[in-house]
Amino acid sequence: MAERVFTWLDERLGLTAIYNTVLDRKVPKVNWWYTLGSASLFLFVIQAVTGMFLTVYYVPSPDHAYDSVQYIMNGVAFGWLIRGIHHWGASLMVLFVFIHMLRTFFFGAYKYPREVTWLTGVFLLLTTLGMGFTGYLLPWNQRAYWATTVGTEIPGTAPFIGSFIERILRGGTDLSAVTLARFFAVHIWFLPAIILLLIAVHMYLVIRLGISNIPKEGE
Amino acid sequence: MNEEQKKELIEKYKAEKAKGVKFWPDIIYKDLLVSFALFILLVGLAIFVGVANEPPADPSDSSYIPRPEWYFLFLFELLKYFPGQIEWIGTTVLPTIAVLALLLLPFYDRSPFRHWRKRRLGVTIMSVVVVGMVALTIMAVATTPPAAEEEVVAATLPEQILLGEELYGVHCVECHGAEGEGGEITGVEGLEGVVLDPINARDVMYTFTDETLFNIIDYGQPDLGMPPFGLGYGGELRRGDIIAVVNFMRYTWDDRAELPQEVAQASAVPALAEGEVPSYEVHIQPMIKRYCVSCHRPGKKNNNYLMRDYNEIMTTGDHAPNVVAGDLGSNTIRMLHREEIEAGGPMPPTKALKPELILIWEKWIAGGAPNTAAEAAGLTLPAEFLPVEATPTAAP
Ligand code: HEM
Numbered sequence: 001m002a003e004r005v006f007t008w009l010d011e012r013l014g015l016t017a018i019y020n021t022v023l024d025r026k027v028p029k030v031n032w033w034y035t036l037g038s039a040s041l042f043l044f045v046i047q048a049v050t051g052m053f054l055t056v057y058y059v060p061s062p063d064h065a066y067d068s069v070q071y072i073m074n075g076v077a078f079g080w081l082i083r084g085i086h087h088w089g090a091s092l093m094v095l096f097v098f099i100h101m102l103r104t105f106f107f108g109a110y111k112y113p114r115e116v117t118w119l120t121g122v123f124l125l126l127t128t129l130g131m132g133f134t135g136y137l138l139p140w141n142q143r144a145y146w147a148t149t150v151g152t153e154i155p156g157t158a159p160f161i162g163s164f165i166e167r168i169l170r171g172g173t174d175l176s177a178v179t180l181a182r183f184f185a186v187h188i189w190f191l192p193a194i195i196l197l198l199i200a201v202h203m204y205l206v207i208r209l210g211i212s213n214i215p216k217e218g219e
Numbered sequence: 220m221n222e223e224q225k226k227e228l229i230e231k232y233k234a235e236k237a238k239g240v241k242f243w244p245d246i247i248y249k250d251l252l253v254s255f256a257l258f259i260l261l262v263g264l265a266i267f268v269g270v271a272n273e274p275p276a277d278p279s280d281s282s283y284i285p286r287p288e289w290y291f292l293f294l295f296e297l298l299k300y301f302p303g304q305i306e307w308i309g310t311t312v313l314p315t316i317a318v319l320a321l322l323l324l325p326f327y328d329r330s331p332f333r334h335w336r337k338r339r340l341g342v343t344i345m346s347v348v349v350v351g352m353v354a355l356t357i358m359a360v361a362t363t364p365p366a367a368e369e370e371v372v373a374a375t376l377p378e379q380i381l382l383g384e385e386l387y388g389v390h391c392v393e394c395h396g397a398e399g400e401g402g403e404i405t406g407v408e409g410l411e412g413v414v415l416d417p418i419n420a421r422d423v424m425y426t427f428t429d430e431t432l433f434n435i436i437d438y439g440q441p442d443l444g445m446p447p448f449g450l451g452y453g454g455e456l457r458r459g460d461i462i463a464v465v466n467f468m469r470y471t472w473d474d475r476a477e478l479p480q481e482v483a484q485a486s487a488v489p490a491l492a493e494g495e496v497p498s499y500e501v502h503i504q505p506m507i508k509r510y511c512v513s514c515h516r517p518g519k520k521n522n523n524y525l526m527r528d529y530n531e532i533m534t535t536g537d538h539a540p541n542v543v544a545g546d547l548g549s550n551t552i553r554m555l556h557r558e559e560i561e562a563g564g565p566m567p568p569t570k571a572l573k574p575e576l577i578l579i580w581e582k583w584i585a586g587g588a589p590n591t592a593a594e595a596a597g598l599t600l601p602a603e604f605l606p607v608e609a610t611p612t613a614a615p
Contacts, residue, residue, distance in 0.1 A: 022242075023242055023243035023247075024241065024242070025241070026236045026237065026239050026240070026242075027239050027240060027241075027242050027246060028232075028235040028236055028239040028240075029238065029239045030246070032249065032253075034246075034249075035249050035250050035252075035253040038250035038253070039250075039253050039254060039257055042250075042253075042254035042257060042258075043257065046261065062276070066275040066276065070374060073270070073272075073374065074374065074375050074376075080265070080269065080270075081262070081266070083265075083270055084264065084265025084266070084269055084270055085261050085264075085265045087265070087270045088261050088264040088265060088268070089261055091288070091289065091290070092257065092260075092261065094290045095290070098290075101321075102345070102349065105324075105345055106335060106342065106345070107333065108332070108333030108334070108335075109333075110324055110328075111333060112220050112225060112228065112325075112331070114325075115325035115326070118324065119322065119325070122318070122321050122322050125321075126318070129290070129291075132288055133291070136287075136288050139273070140276045141273035141274060141275055141276055142274050142276055142277060142280070142283050143273045143286055144276060145276035145277070145278065146283045146284075146285035146286075147286060147287045147288070149285065150285040150287065150295075151291070154294075154298070154310045155310070155311075157307050157310045158307055158310060158311040159307050159311065162307070162311075174278070175278070210232070210236060212232075212333075213232065213235040213236075213239075215333035215334040215335075216334065217334055217336065219231075219332065219333050
């Protein structure tokens with residue numbers, strides 16, 4: 001029976017073809033440094049899942065954000081665990097994406113034919129940092145508030161357009177409910193959507209081009 | 220790279236692949252192993268380190284030292300080298316150069332060589348940059364002062380209520396009384412003789428929302444004599460403190476809200492066993508926090524009698540000593556019994572302590588006014604406080 005279901009599905013979905021191109025392929029023998037990319041992917045998935053649980057109770061308004069986080073920590077069953085994982089996962093993800101970038105740099109993996117993989121990678125690094133920056137404000141505590149105050153002042157010092165950028169980031173002259181609403185939307189919708197798209201292209205290229213071999217002396 | 224080099228490279232890569240391993244299961248196995256280890260690490264961090272509790276955002280508290288996430292620290296440190304007029308070089312020019320250098324890397328590094336020996340320049344630059352970033356991060360951590368007075372944050376409701384009770388004891392009792400009962404203000408400069416309505420009454424609790432209470436405490440009622448307590452208005456309470464006070468008021472005075480069990484236990488003066496000598500630490504301190512310290516702290520009218528710790532209670536005051544171990548004629552006892560003596564009027568001025576609380580004071584002083592519970596354990600009460608032995612009557 002299971003077999004018949006499988007053949008039926010395979011005929012329509014092309015499962016065997018996917019298996020052959022994605023899983024059942026030869027790749028050069030590589031070392032542990034090559035696991036950093038998949039580790040980054042894993043951390044992204046963890047962040048997405050724990051983040052979805054957090055949005056169930058989190059309220060993005062200055063009046064309620066802090067209390068809703070307190071509630072997650074004290075009132076929701078295992079809320080503290082979910083938040084703890086999301087909190088530490090954010091740090092680890094930045095760390096792993098960065099080291100993965102260093103790995104591909106030192107192994108010269110960005111060269112022909114993997115230039116576009118590298119390009120999407122750089123954007124992934126930037127968006128990951130963006131996730132860290134926007135997420136930091138959401139608990140609306142002292143640390144969040146003042147770090148973001150200073151953080152949004154930095155682009156504000158750019159010549160000519162600086163104060164304009166600062167106003168866009170803050171949605172006004174000071175941090176306010178608008179800032180929180182913007183950071184929240186960017187953190188849970190805009191950036192994840194962009195990251196998802198970039199990861200899709202990144203993965204397509206990694207599979208299409210194959211993982212680079214460890215460069216040998218003279219290569 | 221010309222077409223020939225490309226072809227050669229692809230041939231070589233094909234050969235490498237042929238010598239290589241299967242993606243499934245060889246590579247996937249390693250990937251899963253690392254991911255699993257990461258997951259364990261994350262759960263461990265969440266359980267054993269957790270997330271530090273922070274006080275709520277307080278836009279008026281600009282003394283707070285900003286602390287960005289650790290991976291942005293190097294940028295903050297870097298900016299210190301570009302002060303004032305040239306700040307924009309650090310904030311705009313350098314980051315832009317760095318991002319462009321990364322983005323365009325495959326397009327300006329056209330050499331076909333991938334091994335580091337043939338890319339010494341690039342590898343050196345990247346290494347220096349990374350070492351620099353690590354060094355800047357370490358410097359940033361080393362130079363940021365440790366989190367101000369690592370403040371205790373009340374996270375759970377019971378913790379908040381207890382904190383609120385303590386803050387209420389310090390800041391509000393002198394005018395509103397220990398239970399919010401109001402009455403005629405005595406001993407407060409500028410408001411002497413003003414009569415306050417109770418704030419613990421049902422109609423107050425039912426008509427004032429938490430938000431109204433918060434605002435009244437935050438910026439006071441200047442016209443009526445209620446001083447502002449919020450940092451932003453010249454007071455000394457932070458947002459989190461005011462929330463705690465509001466919660467304390469709501470949960471102790473509003474008959475619709477039920478005081479959590481833990482609070483009721485933690486804030487009550489512990490009961491005494493028969494013949495037990497009370498100690499400052501266990502019995503007297505909670506009472507003082509609640510009924511006396513609001514007036515008996517620096518900057519208030521109190522004959523210089525401060526009551527913030529054991530030493531002060533035993534030694535300070537214009538008519539010191541106010542507590543004499545073993546002497547039930549001590550100023551404090553007489554004033555608690557609402558006598559008018561040389562040291563001043565009845566204490567607390569507005570409303571007498573309950574008799575059972577005064578009895579604890581008497582037992583404490585008669586028993587030797589010990590500081591800690593350990594000291595108290597070695598003392599005995601004088602005979603007049605012990606229960607009269609019932610004379611056994613012979614069975615009929
Ligand atoms: C969310 C972030 C990212 C994810 C999920 C991700 C995922 C992956 C995965 C799974 C691989 C294949 C295995 C490996 O080489 O580790 C890979 C390869 C690669 N990644 Fe990323 N990556 C991310 C960010 C980056 C960044 C920031 C860069 C560089 C700026 C980058 C550049 C590359 C390159 C050039 C390859 C090909 C490596 C080779 O063929 O040897 N990636 N990525």
